[in-house]
Amino acid sequence: xxxxxxxxxxxxxxxxxxxxxxxxxxxxxxxxxxxxxxxxxxxxxxxxxxxxxxxxxxxxxxxxx
Numbered sequence: 171x172x173x174x175x176x177x178x179x180x181x182x183x184x185x186x187x188x189x190x191x192x193x194x195x196x197x198x199x200x201x202x203x204x205x206x207x208x209x210x211x212x213x214x215x216x217x218x219x220x221x222x223x224x225x226x227x228x229x230x231x232x233x234x235x
Contacts, residue, residue: 183220184209192224 206218
């Protein structure tokens with residue numbers, strides 16, 4: 171199992187988080203993904219939980235007033 175740590179060197183955030191993030195159109199390539207909590211590891215990639223994730227602010231529709 172320790173060998174996986176040496177093979178998997180590409181850190182990337184969980185894609186679903188990016189798709190739902192308020193900053194999804196920003197360039198996040200400068201973030202320090204290596205310091206973020208690990209969600210899973212496969213042979214080539216370490217998937218992390220992005221600590222910069224922001225939920226979009228929901229707009230108030232005014233319905234039901």
